[in-house]
Amino acid sequence: MSYQKAFQEYLQLEKNYSMHTVTAYGNDLIFFKEFLKSNFEMDQLEEVNYSMIRSWIVAMVDDGVANSSVNRKIASLKSFYKFLLKIKVIKSSPLLKHKSLKTPKKLQIPFSENELDMVLNNLKFPDGFEGIRDKLIIDMFYTTGIRRIELISLKMQNIDLHNRTLKVLGKRNKERILPIVPVIASQIEKYLTERAQLEVIKDPEYFFLMLKGVKLNDSFVYRLINYYFSNVSEKVKKSPHILRHTFATHLLNNGADLNSVKELLGHASLASTQVYTHSSLSELKKVYGQAHPRNKN
Numbered sequence: 001m002s003y004q005k006a007f008q009e010y011l012q013l014e015k016n017y018s019m020h021t022v023t024a025y026g027n028d029l030i031f032f033k034e035f036l037k038s039n040f041e042m043d044q045l046e047e048v049n050y051s052m053i054r055s056w057i058v059a060m061v062d063d064g065v066a067n068s069s070v071n072r073k074i075a076s077l078k079s080f081y082k083f084l085l086k087i088k089v090i091k092s093s094p095l096l097k098h099k100s101l102k103t104p105k106k107l108q109i110p111f112s113e114n115e116l117d118m119v120l121n122n123l124k125f126p127d128g129f130e131g132i133r134d135k136l137i138i139d140m141f142y143t144t145g146i147r148r149i150e151l152i153s154l155k156m157q158n159i160d161l162h163n164r165t166l167k168v169l170g171k172r173n174k175e176r177i178l179p180i181v182p183v184i185a186s187q188i189e190k191y192l193t194e195r196a197q198l199e200v201i202k203d204p205e206y207f208f209l210m211l212k213g214v215k216l217n218d219s220f221v222y223r224l225i226n227y228y229f230s231n232v233s234e235k236v237k238k239s240p241h242i243l244r245h246t247f248a249t250h251l252l253n254n255g256a257d258l259n260s261v262k263e264l265l266g267h268a269s270l271a272s273t274q275v276y277t278h279s280s281l282s283e284l285k286k287v288y289g290q291a292h293p294r295n296k297n
Helices: 003-013 019-040 050-062 067-086 113-122 129-144 148-152 182-195 218-229 240-253 258-265 270-291
Strands: 165-169 175-179
Touching (some): 019 050, 113 218, 129 148, 148 240, 175 258, 218 240
16 A cells, blocks of 8 residues: 555544545645656655755745645645654654745634524525525534534434533544534424434434435535525625634624633634634724723714
8 A cells, every 4th residue: 555545544544534635635645746756757755855845835836826725735745744754654754844835814704693693594494304404504503613524524423412512523533512502402303303204314323414315525515505695695705614713703702711712613722713803803892992981082
């Protein structure tokens, strides 16, 4: 088995990465390998030095590849060389001292409370299984801050209606327990009733299913969110991640502390959670402007 194939199996089976991510990492390695063949007449990734990688970076930048895309491809290489270190194929990573290219920070704009209310309370969802499932998916994203892959991977055994909790398997196989608000518990009961009446269930262990009884996939969930929010929002980006962003922003706007939001999101550090604070700051400025005596006039 090639190191590349072993690496992809490691990502999927041990790191629990989605197939989309595993495929993307594999493609990055293929592109780099092709560059090595064309420019250095070699294809042994374990024998690469940093100057070769640096040449690839320069070539991508010269071709107009965005810095963020370059950084993502290099992140794939970093993970690959960490894997080679782990299995003791190499003694040190050629990317040990590499620094990522600078990228402009993109402002993620969350949905407003009004937009969520419009989708969940004013839009007409289809009758039956699909409509109940679609609404539950949207509401679960919004009320738990769950990641797309976490939602897709939810198992039946992860749902505890008695204690109103769900167990999530996050990044690096880290488990966390999330509360379920009463309205979601009620929706889950309706969904389970409809789910039990499906003609065929091919993936019985998974909580969310397609009409044909198989587990959801990444593109379906993305299209679902984009479809429903396109009816109420003119924001450019309408995705599951924006709903996760909205979850965090609305909690912070309504007084939740940063550490609690960090735990709910499953972040390893506060630095990751602080990305979501810009909208809260806007809300604080608004309240400050309305309340402070020096700003009355």
